[in-house]
Amino acid sequence: MKKKQTKRVLKLTLILASIASLFFVPWILVWAWILPLPDSVQEQANEALDHGFEGIIVYVDEAGKPPAFYAAGWHNREDKIPANPHALFKLASLSKLYTAVAITKLVADGRLSLDKTLADYLPELVGRIDNADAITLKMMVQHRSGIPNYTDTPNYWAAPKESNQENLELILDKPANFRPDQDYEYSNTNYLLLAEIMDKVLGSPHFQFIQEKILNRLQLKNTFASLDGVNIDDVMSGYHVGHPYDLKTDKQGMLASAEDVGIFLRALNDGSLFDAGEKDIYSSIYEYEHKGWVPGYQSIAKYHKDIDTVVIQFTNTTDPKLYNWNLADIIYSRIIKILKRKKDS
Template sequence: MAVTALAAAVVAGVAAPAGAAAAGQQSRPELQEAIQTFVDIGFAGMHLRVHDQRGEWVGSAGVRKLGDAAKPPVNGRFRIGSNTKTFVATVVLQLVAEGKIGLDTPVHGYLPEFALDRRITVRMLLQHTSGVFNHTGDYYNGTAMPGLPSTGEEWVDNRFRTYQPDELVRFALSKPALFTPGTDWNYSNTNYTLAARLIEKVTGRSYAEEMQRRILRPLRLWGTVVPGAWSGIPGPHAHGYYRYQDDGQPKTVDVTRQNPSLLFAAGDMISTTEDLHTFFSALLGGKLLPAPLLAEMRTPHPKSGFGLGLRVQDASPNCGGTLFFHNGSTIGYGALMYSTPDGSKTLTASITSGDADIDLVADYPKALDKLLNEVFCGGAVRGQSG
């Protein structure tokens, strides 16, 4: 996860006291200490939810808003960034299960208007092996390639602009392919914008409607929305901030309100830690996909550790052997979503950035490693940060 990345129905809710713990939950100071570490390295706030053999634990650290002493609300909503991709991949695979989409069928046949390379299959979109340029900017073989405004002052000035999904795709396709489809791996938000357009084409309904129909309503994920171009966050939430260079001087701006259409289906959704737990536990527990397709989803590409819409991480045997996860970020917000293979132990969290420069190369991985160690290894084994 990085701090920078790359109208919805307002869901009514009554905010719990900021930072309030679940009634009757066990005291787990090691978890509170682990999330405090993120605040200590410069994040504005964090709230965490853990489900394991000891039950549910929720807690928060830091502040809800700069200049405000209140902690982030533990039932707060937040921008989940690329965790959106796991939701989208699940819907695509449900359509595969119904025979409406072929996993290894060329995408061109479904979306001929884009004149895609006929070798690009649905699987390649979900696994990031299509070679399609990332419309938010790319970095491949040591070369940085700019995309649509996604960082710095240019993003700040354009953060309320509305992008159309086809505009994003056509921009990406105006750039040369990074490699022959299927021969390499490169993370591209455009893959999932295309996947959502695929959902819309074969169902005749919008990506947001299909997400509601297939996942959000059946699982009662009342705190989760697909916001489209709406810039707000419904219900209780912490504020996110962006620190950038303005004429050579550091400047911090509140970016809680931002138009997420730049990340259509790749990072636009809003959710809660409770809803992410419910979704990921149901997915890995086999409640959303038939076993053969769940197995496909969980099979990692050898170069990247990415399956179809989620990532796979080997861990020590003391930590359960394997973790499945997908973290996400958009400017101002980060999201964590981890689980054991059967969905019985999960970690979901929201992180907000503030007015500090954070070392994402050294300090952030150490903080994440400490948290994963406490949750999945009982504090006994140093795991990978992913």
């Protein structure tokens, strides 16, 4: 009898716990999931506006078909300019894919070694960054260095720094988060240091190398190192919930059109971006897809092998609770479902 009562009490406890947990579910995410799937990508893009996004751009490259462009919402909310599928957008961490390719090509050329350490390339950081003599380039590429992430410093995004040196100063003399190669933790500092190493080895800005070896090879005309030299009117506005101003003039690294990113991503995945031996090197150090986030800008870039399709999604609204990060994922997944459904029909 006692055993049956215990089971009933346990079952009731689990039910009550499940009901209680519903009060903490962000219903905006649930609603985005359960809505009926639209018939087209454009309808899904339009639906994104109902979830709080000011604007969205989607680029779809299905093998054997001309690329498709979709947009909804605002390119510039204040001036009531509609979203432009060919606008420039801040890539944020999507730029790490370009950096990893550049590292790959320099390794293949013998100008860099994945096994050499941070101390070998930037000896001035010995004693300023823990384990500098044990952290290899490969560990930095793979976020296995243990170096603290400068964007995780308190209130970083309230007043982000613009120069590498200013960002680096935020983590110098700080203890490592773990011993090299003993764990994984995403750290933007890794890629800041990789950029510094490339600049030093090349004797020129590393983006010049990216331009010559990646962008020119793919004939990409709408990918840029920064806002410098870009027509600001070509840049999609970015908005952060609770922040009153357009964020597009903040300097946050690389920009590109969705089409340029899509062309790059297909070439990355099909190997046409690489010379002999380079694809094997790249596969050993980094991934073939990425997401990006800076205030006002979110991006997703993936190749879907099962349908031989590249899909790039840009959304120009972020929020403090990161609901929009999850919403962007949901919208993206629904776009993929729409494309697969059409493929099967």
